[in-house]
Amino acid sequence: MNIKDKIMDTLLKLVEMQGIAGTEDENLTANRIHEIISEIDYFKENKDKLQILDVTGDPLKRHFVSALFCSSEPSNNTIVITGHLDVVDVEDFGHLRDLAFKPIELMERIKELSLNKEAMEDLESGDWIFGRGTADMKFGISLGIELLRELSIRDDFQGNILFLAVPGEESNSEGMIAAVPHLLKLKEEYNLEYKGLFVTECCIPKEIGDEKKRIYLGTSGxxxxxxxxxxxxxxxxxxxxxxxxxxxxxxxxxxxxxxxxxxxxxxxxxxxxxxxxxxxxxxxxxxxxxxxxxxxxxxxxxxxxxxxxxxxxxxxxxxxxxxxxxxxxxxxxxxxxxxxxxxxxxxxxxxxxxxxxxxxxxxxxxxxxxxxxxxxxxxxxxxxxxxxxxxxxxxxxxxxxxxxxxxxxxxxxxxxxxxxPNKHLNLSRKEDEILLKIIGDGIKFSREEFGTDIELDHYYMGLCDMSYTGVEDLDGLNSIVSNIIGINKCYHMPVMELSQLNIPSVVFGGLGKDFHKYSERVNISYSFSVVPNIYEKIIYDIFKLNK
CATH class of the missing domain: 3.30.70.360 (Alpha-Beta Plaits)
Structure with missing residues (x-):
């Protein structure tokens, strides 16, 4: 799958939309995402399957975007690809903050800021793109959009792909929490069976110099x-x-x-x-x-x-x-x-x-x-x-x-x-076990086809919306939620809806560094070339094994 240039083009279009977390500007990014997806032929013909939806009760009146592609061969089997559209503020860029959302211009001047040795080497290598939101996580959103575009054009499999872009992850995950009832509604309306959910967050280095590529089977709470x-x-x-x-x-x-x-x-x-x-x-x-x-x-x-x-x-x-x-x-x-x-x-x-x-x-x-x-x-x-x-x-x-x-x-x-909530694949469930096997095959494919090693890690430690893809211990969740100040008054946790979802989920994206820093960046060669091909194999394998 050669969609590198398309992902880059979409990434630059999304990064320029500021969409800082906790502000009305998050809707600028939501609207741009909706605009880009509406240009895909399938959604020109199936406008009802592309929606921009309100985050219920949100004082900032933010939106999330939902795009459902259904293959021409009918199937209940559905894969969800999701990520957050908001980014943190740019005060850390100092006198270059006006360039934080302009990666090409930023990289011409970023040496004016104090870069550590590793960041300087990455800049000079030409294999990284810098800017606010590049790694966290507009690359992941761009990847999801372009996978959706390419696979909708091919339409050579039996299954459905649901793309979700949600606001608020950098604050209180209001977007993903609002999307939970929507997932249940779509499940009922189209009789969907969710076989896997992928959060396209970039993997995070565990220490300076760490460039290991990872797929996470769970997320910390x-x-x-x-x-x-x-x-x-x-x-x-x-x-x-x-x-x-x-x-x-x-x-x-x-x-x-x-x-x-x-x-x-x-x-x-x-x-x-x-x-x-x-x-x-x-x-x-x-x-x-x-x-x-x-x-x-x-x-x-x-x-x-x-x-x-x-x-x-x-x-x-x-x-x-x-x-x-x-x-x-x-x-x-x-x-x-x-x-x-x-x-x-x-x-x-x-x-x-x-x-x-x-x-x-x-x-x-x-x-x-x-x-x-x-x-x-x-x-x-x-x-x-x-x-x-x-x-x-x-x-x-x-x-x-x-x-x-x-x-x-x-x-x-x-x-x-x-x-x-912390969440991890439950290997005592058949659906989760199948997803793990498919991911293992994807890692083997990466090694054989691209000479790239990817390791399995149990927990993504950066916090992400995978937390809101289901729950195993309903009593435990109720116990914790009942102790949160403002619950059901100004803060909502869809406990029962989560217990009805429980989608097998993983975190898999590109390689990023320095999240929430002015040296934030995403690797080009792995993220834009290798990752889409692994996704292609994983997606086709899920639909084949779940026929």
């Missing part, structure tokens, strides 16, 4: 523990009498940041350690009163999550942080008494760690429907203000605590959106 720190406010003149929530927050960060005790392991894979994504106090305006509250949330990747076990570990480390903070204050007050020749005595403070869901239930029990209506009205205001889901979660925690009767210094633990 993600939870975001959210901490609300409640201190004891005081005037700065009497600083020794209070408890600053920023101290609680910083002490927890010292203990939790990059802590390997929170890494998850499975099938020889180990997740990266947790990292803080945001830490802030909740004081709106300047004054010489110390803040009453602060908040922080952390990224924790999962492979085998037990929410109960994780909660135990989080509570333990929160108690440790609280006690450490109190000890720091007490020791410093003792030192201050010596220096100032004072005799300040602090009120004894006991560590207190609470579970948000329990506090919410207590307040709801005490205040009744009036409180629930109050929160729902607040959420609507925050959504109209276009606050992100994480800020809304913090605000829900804050407003709930303010209605809580048993006030006092504490650390409250909850979970902020989004939640990504």
């Amino acid at each position: 993600k939870v975001m523990p959210l901490f609300l720190f409640v201190g004891k406010e005081t005037h700065v003149y009497e600083s020794h009498t209070g408890l600053n929530p920023n101290l609680l927050s910083s002490e927890l960060n010292r203990l939790l940041e990059l802590n390997p005790d929170f890494c998850d392991e499975d099938r020889g894979n180990v997740t990266p350690p947790p990292i803080c994504l945001k830490s802030t106090d909740l004081k709106d305006l300047y004054s010489v009163q110390t803040p009453l509250m602060a908040a922080s949330y952390y990224n924790i990747l999962t492979l085998n999550l037990s929410v109960d076990k994780l909660m135990e570990k989080l509570e333990k480390i929160a108690y440790e942080a609280f006690n450490n903070a109190v000890n720091i204050v007490e020791k410093n007050v003792e030192k201050y008494n010596v220096v100032s020749k004072s005799n300040n005595v602090r009120e004894k403070m006991e560590a207190k760690v609470l579970n948000f869901s329990e506090i919410y239930e207590e307040v709801l029990k005490e205040k009744g429907e009036k409180f629930e209506k109050f929160i729902e009205e607040k959420i609507e205001i925050w959504r109209q203000e276009k606050k992100d889901l994480q800020t809304i979660a913090i605000n829900i925690m804050k407003e709930t605590y303010l209605q809580y009767s048993n006030k006092g210094p504490c650390i409250i633990i909850g979970f902020a959106p989004p939640y990504y």
